[in-house]
Amino acid sequence: xxxxxxxxxxxxxxxxxxxxxxxxxxxxxxxxxxxxxxxxxxxxxxxxxxxxxxxxxxxxxxxxxxxxxxxxxxxxxxxxxxxxxxxxxxxxxxxxxxxxxxxxxxxxxxxxxxxxxxxxxxxxxxxxxxxxxxxxxxxxxxxxxxxxxxxxxxxxxxxxxxxxxxxxxxxxxxxxxxxxxxxxxxxxxxxxxxxxxx
Numbered sequence: 001x002x003x004x005x006x007x008x009x010x011x012x013x014x015x016x017x018x019x020x021x022x023x024x025x026x027x028x029x030x031x032x033x034x035x036x037x038x039x040x041x042x043x044x045x046x047x048x049x050x051x052x053x054x055x056x057x058x059x060x061x062x063x064x065x066x067x068x069x070x071x072x073x074x075x076x077x078x079x080x081x082x083x084x085x086x087x088x089x090x091x092x093x094x095x096x097x098x099x100x101x102x103x104x105x106x107x108x109x110x111x112x113x114x115x116x117x118x119x120x121x122x123x124x125x126x127x128x129x130x131x132x133x134x135x136x137x138x139x140x141x142x143x144x145x146x147x148x149x150x151x152x153x154x155x156x157x158x159x160x161x162x163x164x165x166x167x168x169x170x171x172x173x174x175x176x177x178x179x180x181x182x183x184x185x186x187x188x189x190x191x192x193x194x195x196x197x198x
């Protein structure tokens with residue numbers, strides 16, 4: 001009896017992530033996925049189910065990576081400093097190649113609207129975790145007196161989420177590192193309590 005094919009799931013998911021990130025879900029064919037993941041169709045369906053199921057697993061892995069990133073940031077930073085660090089890591093201090101790819105999650109949300117309602121909602125829900133972390137950071141900023149007094153936590157989260165979406169889309173349109181850094185600086189300044197020099 002033939003032995004079942006052993007699959008390195010992490011390696012396969014990374015390969016799938018890269019091609020989805022580069023081409024999008026719709027434009028990526030099964031043959032391209034199988035070639036990139038270096039597995040046969042039988043092994044693919046046994047291990048990952050279907051293309052939409054694979055995509056959901058890729059997004060879950062991507063989300064886990066983002067959560068781990070926040071954990072590392074928050075070991076040394078809090079409040080607006082933590083938010084600024086996150087934006088620099090994910091938008092500014094990335095290679096030109098990756099900046100032009102934008103954010104896999106944002107790209108996929110834009111692509112899936114009107115294409116696959118269930119997948120679109122799953123993607124939107126993934127941003128809830130980011131909203132929660134931003135809310136926590138803004139609460140810390142409010143408690144420390146660094147958040148503008150006329151900005152509520154809810155308003156701050158909405159403002160940040162809108163601009164995070166915008167920065168990720170602008171990255172795909174060719175936003176330079178210098179301009180990305182400037183926009184992040186202005187973004188944080190807009191919700192920071194003015195320094196009166198007292």
